Structure formats: structure tokens, C-alpha cells
Amino acid sequence: MNDSATTSRATRRPSSESAPLPLDRGLLIQMHELMVKARALEERLIQMYRQGHGFFWIGGPGEEAFNVPLGLLMKKGEGLDYDYLHAHYRQSATILALGEEPLGALRQMRNAATDPYSGGRNFAGHFSIKRWNVVPVSSPIEVQYVMAPGTALAQKRHGGDGITIVTGGDAGTAEGDFASCLVWSSRPNNELPILIVVANNQWGISTPACTQQGCKQISDRGKAFNIRSKTIDGNNPIASYQELQQAMAYVRQERKPFLLEALVSRLYGHSSASGANLVSNEVDCIAEYERWLEANGVLGRAQMEAVRAKWNQEMAEAARIAREEPQPGPETIWNFIYAEKK
């Protein structure tokens, strides 16, 4: 199905729908498409791993409802006037929502020489996009929390409305770097314009969060630092969009930190190391959203299936391209150890 067909069908209002939609209809449809696109990408990455076209998979299926609005709401560009993203490795939906082509992620999965983020050096989901202030994702689960205050301080000094966004998981908040982030973001008279996100999927690999951390909500930790904090349903893209919009407006205007905890699902386990199999006992945000879209007359079942089919096919085609590309040459290990003066 093509885009115009999707739009023409979607704009036909069914008679049952009378209440106004919570967000613009076009945005609701766009979010759906991006969520499906991100899911299709992740499932393709998993398939590549299964077929031996990549060594390891890790990613964010189950976090699309939060990650897509995050990408859509970012002020995209390079330099202090734009938002910096210190992401963790479950952020592909945000990257696609920013407008990135999925081929790069597939190339990184394939560790091809053409991998635009690491040249075949790093795992899937380890994005790095200088032109959009997406700083390199690294595998440690906490270090982004301790680096983010640096870009935020530069932005505070610079003025404007660019902010720093840092994301991580609930397990990583046990590390000292999360506490560092709260301390450094809220120094008296030096509060930083930083949106501190915790995507809480209630797991640290195989360990349930409830067996390790005694706090009732992770967002409660912000209170001690006088940081405005909230826990939201990250499986609901509409609520996520609205809450992110509010939190980001606060950070942009007040130039102060905000701690946002989003409750999300982890639909394919931690990584390929734990099998990357679909779990059946967690909420699937896309299925939920599709029920809502259908019930509210925004999209019909056939339209949504067509979107899914379209992206499955596009990802398969893109994966074929990535599969055929050369691996980095052994001599490239010596590239980019030191930067030269520009």
C-alpha cells in the first residue's frame, strides 16, 4: 500500500466517531507508521542475527510508543541550538522518528564497512549521528547519564532553547552515574536544561527490578534534588507524546532538569544472548495502539496491516542490500584513533 491510500482512507471519518481526537489525526497516523516501521526494523535485525548475518542483536522492540514521540519532538540539528541525544541501545524508534533511513541500522547489524555509525565496529542500535547531535551510543548502561550534563551545561551557557536528552533503562539507575546525573543537573543556581529519561521495562537482563531496587518509583529519586519528576505510561504513544511535550517545554523554557520515567515493555528479551524471542506476557504497545486507532476510526485494520506489510517488505529489501556489502578491511583498525586538526 502506498502513503496516499493510507491518508485517503484515514481521513474518512466513521459515523461512530464524535469525540475530538487527542492529537492531530495526521500525527496519530504518522506515529503509528513510525512505530510499525521501527518494529519491522527490529524484527528484521533479529532475523539477520538468526540467519547469521550479524553477531549480536540488542534493541528496543516494545519501547516504540515512547521512543517515536521522543524523536518527533526533538529539535533536530547540529550544535548547541539543537537538542543533544545521549541515548541507550534501545532507541531505534527515536532515530527513525528523527528521519533516519533504516538502512544504516541494518548495515551496523551486518557490521558492514558502510555502517554509518561505527564502520562495522559496534553492535546494532549503537547510533552516532553528528549532524543531529546524536552522540555515540555505548554499551555500558550508565555512562550516558554522567556525560549528558556536559552538553547541557554548554547549552545553558549558550542560551536558546536547545536541550539535552539522556535515556537509559531502569537497571542502569542503580549505577552511581544516575545519581551523578541528578546531582550535576540540579546544582544550586546551576540547574541544567536536561530531560532525564528512564525507560523502565522492569528488567535487568534476567533480574526483575522489584528484587533489586526498593524505591516505589524511580522518578521519586528526582524529588530529593528538587527536580520535577513524573512516571508515565510509556506504552501509550498519545500519553507519551503529551507528557514529553510538557516536560520538554518545561526544560526548554525554564532551563531546568526534568526526570521522566516511562513504563515500557521489553518484547524480545534483553538481547540475542537471551534468545530474542517474542514474549507473550507483556503489553505490546503497537497492538494496543492499533486497537485504539481502529476503535476511534483513525485507521482500519486493513490499512494497518498494509503499513506493516509495506515496512516488512522494505526492511527485507534493505537487509538484502546490507548483506551484500563488504566487511571493513583489517587495515581499518588503525583508522580514527586520533583526530587531526581541522
Added chain:
Amino acid sequence: MASMAQAIRLALHYAEENLGVTDIFGEDVGPPLGGVFTTTQGLKTAWNTPLDERGIVGMAIGLALAGQRPVAEIQFCDYIFNTVDLLKLAGATYWSSNGGWNLPMVLKTPVGSGIRGSMYHSHSFESEATHIPGWKIVIPSTPLDAYGLMLSACQEENPVMFLEPKALLRIRGDELIPGCPEDDRTLSKMIDAPLGDRSQWKPNWPKLEPYTVPIGSAKRVLSGTRITVVSYGRTLPLCVKSASALAEQGIDAEVIDLRTLWPYDWEQIKASIEKTGRVLFVNEDTEVTNFGEHLIRRTTDELFYRLIAPPRLLAGKFVPGIGLADNLETASVPQLGEITEAIRSLASEEP
């Protein structure tokens, strides 16, 4: 003449005025103290941080990612160990992003013994530091070299670790920092913060001139033909003193101050060893997997057939700490007498 602490301060002043340094920060780095060794007194971009080493290194990385030019301080290298994965990350960022993001940042930290600093103010760090690719690592032994290396570090596009031998920080040099008054008291009046209330104090900076020591260049401090001695940091002046005394006894030692530990000046070391056939590496880090062992490995790999005697290392004892009592510290890290003996002994060793 300026002390090394003053020289570093002068260099940082020059760098924040002329080289785009935006932030000089760490624990007690800003006013009123200006650093526990006074290396950051009176600097306009110096500020105090929470007592959080990981926060400090993370802040430096973040600032560098945002196009700033930070100089961060870890108050004593003994407290740097909980940041090692961040140091590794900083060294890896340009490489892992395939050339996408480089980090122009300087991390300075006092190293080594010599102030009776006991378990947590006496460690060395260079053997760990040189095990982290992607960094450049410098360690001056004179005030002028400290000035020149800091100016180079502040113009780098990559992370630079600036190791400050704390035993030498208060020692005055015999070379003039360009633009500085020669007289100690005149300089002190201009740039040293007064005791007591400093809230109204402002330094009166001399009109400094740029002077750089290129990263990667060693310095031949003494010329000789009998034996090569390669050192850096606190032990370097001891090696010079030993070699000077031995010269009067007819033992003609060449002493090289490495100054940069990575990337180090192999050409100069190699040329000297080819000339003398004997080499002693001296430093005070613990001797097992010591940086000097790497230099010995390279010496044997590349210069084996040019050697007259085994290359040797004089380093700190492999014990868990440096004890407070005078006897304990001096027994743990190389002192003047041992260095003299080590040079004499190797110089007289024959096949």
C-alpha cells in the same frame, strides 16, 4: 623563576585567553582555593564541582562533545581509578564512531610520591594510563616543559592526560616562562592568591607569550656515551643528579626526559641506545606490568643485537601501597642512592 604549579596556572591562563579553553574544573579547582596545589588560582573559567570523579570526567566528555574545550582535574590520581571505564570511553569515542566525534579535552591530575602522602596521595597512574588507547599522555619534569606541554594539550583535538609529578609542583625552574618576570617575589605578588580573604583578589597576569613543547618529543637532558637513562616525572631530576655525580667519576651517562608517554619519542630513545648499548628505564610506578617494561620489550625486540648489557628497569616496589613513615615511602619508590647505584652497576656491566 616560576614553580611548576605557577607554570601550569600561567599556561591555563594563556589557554583560556588565547586557545579557546572554556572550562577548568574539578574539586576545589575554582575560588577560593584554586586547586590543592594552586595550579588553578585566579583563572576566569575555573569552577568547583561536586565531589564526584565520575561526574568530572563525564562532564569533560560532555563538554567536549558539545564543542567546548574543557580542562578537568582529578585532585589526586589515587582517586581516578573509579573513572577508568570513562577514560576508556573517552579514548574510544573517535574510533567507535568511525571518526564521527572527537574529544578535545585535557584531564590533569597530580601523580606520584614525594609529599609523604601515604596510601591515597602517592600513587602513580602512568602504567594504567598508557594502557588506554586513544589518549595522549604527557608528564613534565620542569616548569617550562609544563607550560609548553599544557599549551600543546590545550590545542589538541584528542583527549590528553596531563600528569603532574606532585613532588615537583612547588620546585622552581631555571628557565624563564616567556613573558614572565624572573624574580620569584615579583611573580608571586602578581599571580599568587593572598592568604585569608580572597574575595576581592584578582591576579595581575604577566603578558605571556606562547611556547609549546610538541606532544611526542623527548628531551636529552644530559649527553653521554656509556649508558642511556630514560625517565620522566619525579625521578627525572634524580637521574640527572646521579648522572652528573657519576660523570665526575668518569661514568658518562646520557639522560632522556621522555615528557610524553604516549605517543612516545622512540626515535630519540633508539638513537641513544644505539650509541650506548646500555639502557636503564627509571620510574616510580609499581614494577609489574610497568610502562618501562613495555619500553624494555621494544628495546629487546628492535635493538637486541645493539645491546652490550641487559636493558633494566628501576621502578616502584610491587606492594599494595606507599606507607606514610619515611622509611616506608623511601623503601617503596626509587631514591637518589638507588638510582646512582643502578646507573653505576649497569654502566660497568660487561658481556
